Amino acid sequence: MVVDAYDREERAMGWFYYLAEQCDFPFRARCIAERSISPLLVDEEVKVIGEAPARECEKELFVKIQWKERQLAVPLSQLVAIDADSATEQVVEDGSTGFSEAMSIKTIPARKTGTTRKEN
16 A cells, blocks of 8 residues: 655554554454564464554554453554454555555655655
């Protein structure tokens, strides 16, 4: 997925809304990588119940999960969808890699128009 946006914030919000519009919540997911910011262990299965608040998704996509007796946000890149429809599986796959790639694109101001363009 390519997000048409001028800066990092617009790219992040594009991915945030793509996740919201395309995912069929809730769905089951399995942890594929441990992260120091998350309590999940590899192969642990969880119920993904929705998207995390937008303010949590400015640098990385997070989803809200039911974990033990509480709800918390974990990085989408830590999960793979299971027992989900094909559109949701695709969004999880896209979001796990595409978000970080989109956020690494640098923009520089165009000379005369004041718009931005992609830097190679």
